[in-house]
Amino acid sequence: MRQALAVARKDLLIEWRSRLLLVRVAPFALLVLVLFAVALDSEPLILRAAAGLVWLAMLFASLLVVQRSYAVETDDAAIDVLLTGAGEPGRVFLGKLLAAFVQLLVLAALLVVGAVVLYGAAVSGSRVVLLVTTMVTASLGLSGIGTLYGAAVANMTGKDSLLPLLAMPAAAPLLIAASRATEAAFGSQTIDTTAGWTWVALLAVFAVVFVSAGAAAFGTLVEADS
Amino acid sequence: MTTAVAETDAAAGTGTAATRVIGVAALVVVAFVAVSALLLTPADAVQGDSVRIMYVHVPTAWVAYLAFVVTAVTSGISVARRHRTLGFDRVAGASAEVGVLFMAMTLVTGSLWGRLTWGTFWQWDPRLTTTLFLFVTYVGYLAVRNIDTDPQRRARRSAVLALLAVLEIPLVHFSVVLWRSLHQEASVLNLDGDVRLDDLMLFTLFAGVVGFTLVYAWLVMHRQRLAALGDAQGTVGLDAAIAARRAEASSVPTGVAARTKGA
Amino acid sequence: MQAVTTNGTAVQLDGVVVVLGGYPALAGASVAVRAGELVALRGANGSGKSTLLRACAGLVPVARGTVRVLGVHDDRTALRRHVGLLGHKNGLYADLTARENVQFTARLVGAGATDVDDALRRLGIDARVAATRAGSLSAGQRRRTALASLVVRRARVWLLDEPHAGLDAASRDELDSILAAATRAGATVIFTTHEIETRGAAVPRTVTLAGGVVVSDEPAAASTGGAR
Numbered sequence: 001m002r003q004a005l006a007v008a009r010k011d012l013l014i015e016w017r018s019r020l021l022l023v024r025v026a027p028f029a030l031l032v033l034v035l036f037a038v039a040l041d042s043e044p045l046i047l048r049a050a051a052g053l054v055w056l057a058m059l060f061a062s063l064l065v066v067q068r069s070y071a072v073e074t075d076d077a078a079i080d081v082l083l084t085g086a087g088e089p090g091r092v093f094l095g096k097l098l099a100a101f102v103q104l105l106v107l108a109a110l111l112v113v114g115a116v117v118l119y120g121a122a123v124s125g126s127r128v129v130l131l132v133t134t135m136v137t138a139s140l141g142l143s144g145i146g147t148l149y150g151a152a153v154a155n156m157t158g159k160d161s162l163l164p165l166l167a168m169p170a171a172a173p174l175l176i177a178a179s180r181a182t183e184a185a186f187g188s189q190t191i192d193t194t195a196g197w198t199w200v201a202l203l204a205v206f207a208v209v210f211v212s213a214g215a216a217a218f219g220t221l222v223e224a225d226s
Numbered sequence: 227m228t229t230a231v232a233e234t235d236a237a238a239g240t241g242t243a244a245t246r247v248i249g250v251a252a253l254v255v256v257a258f259v260a261v262s263a264l265l266l267t268p269a270d271a272v273q274g275d276s277v278r279i280m281y282v283h284v285p286t287a288w289v290a291y292l293a294f295v296v297t298a299v300t301s302g303i304s305v306a307r308r309h310r311t312l313g314f315d316r317v318a319g320a321s322a323e324v325g326v327l328f329m330a331m332t333l334v335t336g337s338l339w340g341r342l343t344w345g346t347f348w349q350w351d352p353r354l355t356t357t358l359f360l361f362v363t364y365v366g367y368l369a370v371r372n373i374d375t376d377p378q379r380r381a382r383r384s385a386v387l388a389l390l391a392v393l394e395i396p397l398v399h400f401s402v403v404l405w406r407s408l409h410q411e412a413s414v415l416n417l418d419g420d421v422r423l424d425d426l427m428l429f430t431l432f433a434g435v436v437g438f439t440l441v442y443a444w445l446v447m448h449r450q451r452l453a454a455l456g457d458a459q460g461t462v463g464l465d466a467a468i469a470a471r472r473a474e475a476s477s478v479p480t481g482v483a484a485r486t487k488g489a
Numbered sequence: 490m491q492a493v494t495t496n497g498t499a500v501q502l503d504g505v506v507v508v509l510g511g512y513p514a515l516a517g518a519s520v521a522v523r524a525g526e527l528v529a530l531r532g533a534n535g536s537g538k539s540t541l542l543r544a545c546a547g548l549v550p551v552a553r554g555t556v557r558v559l560g561v562h563d564d565r566t567a568l569r570r571h572v573g574l575l576g577h578k579n580g581l582y583a584d585l586t587a588r589e590n591v592q593f594t595a596r597l598v599g600a601g602a603t604d605v606d607d608a609l610r611r612l613g614i615d616a617r618v619a620a621t622r623a624g625s626l627s628a629g630q631r632r633r634t635a636l637a638s639l640v641v642r643r644a645r646v647w648l649l650d651e652p653h654a655g656l657d658a659a660s661r662d663e664l665d666s667i668l669a670a671a672t673r674a675g676a677t678v679i680f681t682t683h684e685i686e687t688r689g690a691a692v693p694r695t696v697t698l699a700g701g702v703v704v705s706d707e708p709a710a711a712s713t714g715g716a717r
Contacts, residue, residue, distance in 0.1 A: 474700030
């Protein structure tokens, strides 16, 4: 566990130093929100779609976060040192997942604020709890999917185009669940908060599945590289 | 690997007695199904002749999911065993390739059927949507398989991806079902749910399933043998490459070794 | 835990074939290294030195033959735990300082702050360099930082790929004394090099690779006391 925290701390320290999240990924994510508004060109429509668009933007941004997470390992072959030093590969996975989770949670918060400001979405009272829980579980699941498939393609040629192809079908149900739960939090007509919590339960299942599957599979995936 | 090579024809084809029998059987059954589906069975009261697509759509859907299960199971075995797993990995890959083909056919026939029946090419019903996601997942799986050059590495990496897909598909299906239930469409969109099947139709459907499964088996056997030949060729090539590599040693100037001996 | 075999062999390769990208980088290499031994691996570029090191580190799949490190041979994950690798690349994180890079390795293995300071000092990394981003350091400084990480790692088997390259004479001497100290402490050290520097110091056991196989294996020679 100590090793997982060491890896997470290292990843977050790198992020803090390079401020890639702040300077590149966050602006990109917000830009995506703006582009949606421009493309759809209808304020009522945008408001109805706000929840889905937030998570769509999160999906794209998560790809960038994950790609960066593995780029620092493969640039100077640091992954070799990591593998020979860290004992169980599963701990390396958990560490990278934790770091990705923190970054994605920050992004999620940013995007929700963006939706409130740009799209006119509103959250109040008890729905805030639903919203925060959604953000936490969905970010965890998304980190799991990204860190896992990122490992699968880390050393392959064409990895930048492979990652979306592999991660998106896996993330699609997460997108569905997160969007519906957030819709409930934003107070849509079709979904009430009870249904919202059902979706959150589904998100929790995703998170558990991908975190455990990832920890188990990481060793094999990374070992697959030479 | 050598066994696989020995089993095939001297002419280095991938056919054997087994594939010939299966091939003939498949041909016969599919021919019967074609005749029966197009000529012998009655049209549906509601859908008319467009119901005949069912005889292709349902069997291909069945085979697509069968292929998926086979890939998953052989991948699981491939991961669980430490040695001699390449045979299972080849079957997993072959099954995935054929499965993707059948999945594409399922989606196309489903889409056409929908077009003929309701006038739209696509409906977001759970079965069609889940099949679409499964299709994309397998395209990704095959993309990864194609890049790996080393058979061992390819076996390991794709086995993990296949097993992950097994986990994902129930999640996808459940999410989509839950999602579409919001729109209260679940019962309306069952293409084959509304069709009343008489005995001949049922039999034709059943024969279709059998026939298409035979075609699947035939394709997988050939494809798997092709992969085995390819890997065997890689091994033969390896021995030659090793010999060539060692030959480099004799071309190293002995002056290098001599230089360090002195003071 | 079974550490070494009864005859004290720490690293053993038997007819190892490693295929990388379809090409047999190692074509049947065999060598046995005892615990606490210092071995220099020589060979021309492309002879398979780096691959042999990576095979010992459990980082490449072995197509034929066996690699046995401290008794472990069929589980590459378990094998890696005993090993400290300094590869062709340095394995540093460009955005972290030299000190932070070494600290990360220390945290992974449970070493303390004093170990980090000690390692940095021994490799001649002063406070200013230690506080500089690894990406901004010179090649020699990066090499020394990577070596400091290896020192802190305190592995039982040290594998270094051309560690002397890019270091000045004083640093090379320091490196040699570090390697010697490691072997005295019981670690097994294998490093690759293009040349054997004879500076009056003892010449280690020298294994020469060519064409992916071991072609000569000369035992360690005592100090010659002579010039280059």
